[in-house]
Amino acid sequence: MEVDRPDGSRGPWHDALLPKQLWREATALRNACYIFVGALSMMRDSEVREITKGSVVEHFSTPAVKSTKAKLDAGLPVKHWWIIEPVTRAIELAERLSQHPELAFASVPGRDPETLFSSKDVIQDFVDHVNRHRNTTGLDEIPSQHITPHMFRRTMAMLTRDFPGSEIAVGMQLKHAITRALANRTTGGYMEPASSWARHLDNAVAERKFQRVKELFAADSRGETIGFGPGADRMREAFAAVREKAADLRATGKAQRGDIRVEHDLLRRTRFSVRFGKLNHCTMNDDPIGAKCLEEAVVPEGHRGPLLDRCQPSRCANSIIGPEHLPIWTAERTSLNRLRADPKLPTNRRVLLDTQLGEVNLMLKKAGQ
Template sequence: MKSVKRKLDPDRPTAHWWIIAPVAQAIETAMRLSMSDTLAFAAVTPRFHGSGFTSQTAIRCFIKHVNRHRRITGLAEIPPSKVTPHMFRRTMAMLTRDYPGSEIAVGMQLKHAATRALANRWTQGYMDHDPSWARLLTTAIAERRFQRLRDLFDADSRGEATGFGPGADQMRSAFAAVREKAEALRASGKAPRGDIRVEHGLLKRTHLSIRFGKLNHCTLDENNPAGAKCLEGAIVPPGHRGPLIDRCQPARCGNSIIAPEHLPIWQAEYASLTKLRSLPALPANRRALIDQQIRDVESAITKAGET
């Protein structure tokens, strides 16, 4: 997608963004609703007659809605005060950064848009003024993925814990096969002894599908997707290959790896949910949902051998 920012600094060059399908759909909707002939996101001022959308009006309606239904949702009342769209954006960014529950929510619901390059290339963090830069992106991501995979291989070779769950078992089996093949090459004199580059070369040629994420790693094989929870009962878009990231169920899927670096997030989420579960005025439907979330988190932590 190409975009031009006109507000305040109209001389900035055209920017190019890699976006996901839901974002493209949202932009198309904004274009249809826009009162401008040239801008998808145009201001709606009092000069326009009739009803129109303004962010300030939407925020006031949202606050009224939350306060009106808080007996059902269990949310605290939002007190009267000045609230701006910028405050909403900043607050959400801060919650996502600092609050463990939001970290889990972002990972499960928006993983396809929120994760880094290690998971996929469609993320809001990548833009450049030169469209030709896109040709370098795939190579850079592939190299970074292999670097992470190589680090896991080296750690596994040293006997360190690299992950837990069925997906981790598959990964360790693949690593063992690489080491066995390397030893066979050395025994036959076809490879130098004591050179780890033999294993790394074999690892690079091995078909080992792994997608790195903040909450888990995914080992789904596109040619054999059996057991993938994200594909169960799902309508797969035509031409799509691989997992449906937004339907990921890390605690339940046989392709999931819960790595040591993931555990602090899951443990923080468990503490956050159990604290929320203890609130006395929690509605029954909200309590039932939290109970299910706690069971999923407990399952993920149990797979890692933690209590």
């Protein structure tokens, strides 16, 4: 594989993979897996080190890893950590590299299976390895600084503490870590042994979504506010068209007067689509025009609809902020203002908070807040 190098040249990522060089690269790969798992799982260093082979499981139908909780607990209970799919791959790769009969993170091929390592040394060795060979590999330089395993968990804990409304924090800070649990359920290999499960699931989801659409239709018919923004305007227009069509059917005797099922049947046949969310709703149909989430995005083959993990609710014409969303966004604005009031706040942190506050204010402006 060829890479672009810092000096502007292009060439292979490694000069030669003789046994010694291969061992070094395998060690660096093991170290990268350890850092990645520690950074994105919020597991303690001891818990990462105690992960055994075959520990990736499903816990309440969600990918998780089993590990031993050793700190301040003499009973050494097993704890489940929910993880994202990239962390799953990192653990599985570490297992394949590990020469230890049980541990996932241990010595790599070329060393004794019982040889262990220091967690601090792993991090520093990885930084040194990347920086030493970046002229060949083309990787970006990693700033030289003191890094410990605890700092990864501390960083994630600070994000959780400093960003009330964790869904907003995830959307703004960790988009690359968001996965959808059902993203691959329609692939042939997955559906083949149990295609009926996917059909039943789709039917159940569709019925629940339609029930919510009927609730919005009823609220709009009563003159209540159902949402704010251009997407909400289109929704109201669609609902008005349904009521007008139903009135025409009744006026011509083609529908029974007083039967709400006329409107509901028309709602089922309308092409208007709503994807409900906890922070906003999306009114995008299959037409990608105007969808901010699809701008400059690599759309997976066969994917239809929005890329929800790239949602920009404050800037997209398809976004609806409903009355139920307002308390969340209002609380987020209050929290951000409180954080900004700290006179000791670093400049770069203040800039980040200002950016996020601007997005929240844009969202609330749609609702006249």
